[in-house]
Amino acid sequence: MLEDRFGRQFYYLRLSITEACNFRCQYCLPDGYQGPSHEHFLNLEEIRTLISGFAQLGTQKIRITGGEPSLRRDLSSVIDICRHTPGIKKVAMTTHGGRLAQNIASWHAAGLDQINVSIDSLDPRQFAAITGQDKLLHILKGIDMALEGGMKVKVNTVLLKDFSQHRLSRFLDWIRHTPVTLRFIELMQTGDHEAFFKQQHLSGIPLRTQLLEQGWKPLPRELDAGPAQEFSHPDYAGRIGLILPYSKDFCLSCNRLRVAANGNLHLCLFSEQGVSLRPFLQSSDPAELKGFLQEVMASKHATHHLNEGNTGATRHLAMLGG
Structure with a gap:
């Protein structure tokens, strides 16, 4: 089992397979994306050795991230490698x-268990203004298809100062009958x-207080769960999660490591430049x-x-997929 000097154990790997993204x-x-092209990123055999090594050290959950992972044509093969590596119990993305609507069936067939989708507004015009893409209705169709296929779906939305009460009400109306976990994420500073x-930074603490006052109840945290505090309510089919990286003791429950698309291991989303694992990925034997x-x-x-304004080497979130 991978364990640090503070006694934290690491069951969860976030694997970026590309830095590229076609949203803005x-x-x-x-x-827009202005970084390296796909040939600079880990290939399938390197990914196979990487996943095998982590699994043999107790990793149980893999989250495939980007950039935007669907920009890789071999995404289904990456999912398949994760699914068929002994020890891996959950594959998420x-x-x-x-590209969800046209690909969710093949991704699910390859072994994908869970999908997290970024939606920062349920107003099509506001969504387009935030992302540079007028694709909200298409994305919502893909989410419906994933739910119909029996997949677990989480939706990520970033809290911004212009996050109005009307916007919150629209999200709450949606999850009253839609069984997704809606996760509000505090905006994090990057270089x-x-x-x-x-x-635009807005604390999520007042939102947590509001949810508790409205009858939302905290849920116990799963072993391989990410950093979200999750809440349920008897009147809602969906759940709510809060990711509050500026809150006290946020890092105490850290259970995840990150590997960037270039093969660098990052011990924290906001830390050093990373250390290259690529020299150890040229053999199918993960012993080294x-x-x-x-x-x-x-x-x-x-x-x-x-909290001190130190963002480390993270210039933007597409580098490591959050």
Whole structure:
């Protein structure tokens, strides 16, 4: 089992397979993607060795991220590798959902258990203004198809200062009859977007207080769960999750590591440049990779330093998929 010097154990790997994204979200890539091309990212055999090594060290859940993972033509093969690696019990993916409707059946058939879709507004015009893409209705159709196929669906929305009570009410009306987990995420500062962060950051603490006052009840946290605090309500088919990275003790329950599309291991979303795992991925035998992973865990810090304005090497969230 991978464990750091603070006794935290790591069951969950977030694997980015591309930095590229074709949306232009205001808080991430407002000017579009301008990074390296796909040939610079991990190939299928490197991914196979990587997943095998992590699984042999106790990893049970893989989340495939980007950028936008559906931009890789071999995405179904990546899912299949994760699904058929001994020890991996759950395969999830985060996507903007633009290609969800036409691909969800093949992704599910390849072994995808859960899908997380980013939707920052249920108003089509506001959604287009935030993302640069007029695809909300198409994405909602894809979510319906995923639910009909029996998949677990979570929807991520970033809290911004212009997040109105009307916008919240619209989301709550939607999940009254739609069995998704709606997760509100505090805007996080990144290196390229300091000014936008200062203009738009909104604490999620008042929203948590409001939910509790309205009868939402906290749910116990699963072993391989991410950082969200989840709540349920008897009058709603859906659930609500809150991700509050600026809250006290946010990092105490950390159980996840990140590997970037270029093969760099990041011990925290907001930390160093990462250390390259690629030298250990050229063989199908993950023995050297496992030894290196166990060794490097000693350098994981107790917490991020977001409250101090330290964003580390993270220029934008597409680098590591959040």
